[in-house]
Amino acid sequence: MSAVPQENRFSHVAILMGGWSAERQVTLDSGNACADALEARGYKVTRVDVDRDLAAQLTQIKPDVCFNALHGRWGEDGCVPGLLEILAIPYTHSGVAASAIAMHKEQAKHILRAAAVPLATSKMVTVEEALRDHVLPPPYVAKPISEGSSVGIVIVKEGANRPPAAIAEIPTLHDAIMVEKFVAGQELTCAVIGEQVTGIIDIVPDARLEFYDYEAKYSEGGSVHILPADIPDDVTASIKAATLRAHQALGCRGVSRADFRYDKASGELICLEVNTQPGMTATSLVPELASGIGLSFEDLVSWLVEDASLDR
Numbered sequence: 001m002s003a004v005p006q007e008n009r010f011s012h013v014a015i016l017m018g019g020w021s022a023e024r025q026v027t028l029d030s031g032n033a034c035a036d037a038l039e040a041r042g043y044k045v046t047r048v049d050v051d052r053d054l055a056a057q058l059t060q061i062k063p064d065v066c067f068n069a070l071h072g073r074w075g076e077d078g079c080v081p082g083l084l085e086i087l088a089i090p091y092t093h094s095g096v097a098a099s100a101i102a103m104h105k106e107q108a109k110h111i112l113r114a115a116a117v118p119l120a121t122s123k124m125v126t127v128e129e130a131l132r133d134h135v136l137p138p139p140y141v142a143k144p145i146s147e148g149s150s151v152g153i154v155i156v157k158e159g160a161n162r163p164p165a166a167i168a169e170i171p172t173l174h175d176a177i178m179v180e181k182f183v184a185g186q187e188l189t190c191a192v193i194g195e196q197v198t199g200i201i202d203i204v205p206d207a208r209l210e211f212y213d214y215e216a217k218y219s220e221g222g223s224v225h226i227l228p229a230d231i232p233d234d235v236t237a238s239i240k241a242a243t244l245r246a247h248q249a250l251g252c253r254g255v256s257r258a259d260f261r262y263d264k265a266s267g268e269l270i271c272l273e274v275n276t277q278p279g280m281t282a283t284s285l286v287p288e289l290a291s292g293i294g295l296s297f298e299d300l301v302s303w304l305v306e307d308a309s310l311d312r
Helices: 024-040 054-061 079-087 096-103 105-114 127-132 165-169 214-218 233-250 285-292 297-306
Strands: 012-017 044-049 065-068 122-126 140-143 154-156 176-181 186-193 196-205 223-226 255-263 268-275
Touching (some): 024 044, 054 079, 186 233, 233 268
Antiparallel strands (some): 186 196
16 A cells, blocks of 8 residues: 555545444444544545435535445445445445455355464354353353444353353344354454555453453543554464455455454464454544554545545
8 A cells, every 4th residue: 555645536525424333323433533534634525424315315415435434234234335336436445245244254254264364163043042052162252243343242151051141132133143162362453454464453451341342442441452462473473464364355445454362371363353344433443553554544544535446
C-alpha cells in the first residue's frame, strides 16, 4: 500500500453507519470518527444512518464513494457490498464473497483450514443439542455463527456439570450455533492494510471481566493494549504469516484483522476469526495497529477511501 494518498480520486463520501444489527452503537461511533477524519482531510462527507431503504437514500445523496463503517449482520456479511455493486457505487473494505464467508464462522473455517491457518476444534449444533449435554469436553465456547463484537458468547468452564442456560440466549443462524474448544492464554490481534501486515497487539481485559467481551472492547478502561505484544519471535512470525494467509485466502480487500489465542504453557496458537469490518472507534485496534506502521487515523481512513472500488 502507499502510505498516504497523494490526491483525492473521490470528493463526496457517504459514510454508512448505524443500521439495525446488534452492533448499532459501535458502528455509529466508528462512522462518526471516520467522518470527522475525512472532513479534516477536505472531503465532502454525508453521514448515512442506514435503513432498509438504503438504495433510495444513496440515489438521493449521489455520493462518489461509500465508506462502509457498518459492523455485524447486514453491513458486514456481504449484503451492503452487494447492494453497492448493483448501484455501481465504489466502496471500501471487502467485497461480497469475502464479507459473506468471513462473517460465517463455519464457512470461514473451511477456507482458513485449507490455507493452513491454525484453528480450534469446533462443531455446528442446534441450541437444543447444546443445552441437552456437552457436545465438547469443557472448557469450551458457545457462540453465534454470524455475529461480531463478542455478541452472545458463552464460556463453559472446566468441570461444569451441565451446559449453562445462557446458551438458549445465543443468536442463531437457522437454529444453529458454534461450539468451539476453549484455548486459554493471551488474546492477540494482527491486521493487514493493503498487503502490509501490521504489528501484533496483546489485549489484556480488565481484571473484573471474564474475557475480551463487548464491554472490554468498547468501554473506557475495558482493556489494555500492549503493542508490540511480548511473545516469542517465532510466535510473532507465525501470527503475521497466518494473518496474511487468511486475508488472501478469504479474498479480503482494504483492511482486515485476525484475532488469535496463544497459550504460552502449551504453545498452542489458534485463530479465532477474521474481521472484514474492524472497529474504527477511539478504543479500536486497527487504528492503533496502523499507527504502529506510521499511519495516522486520518491517513488510514483517507487511504481506505482512495482504495475503494467495485468488483472487490
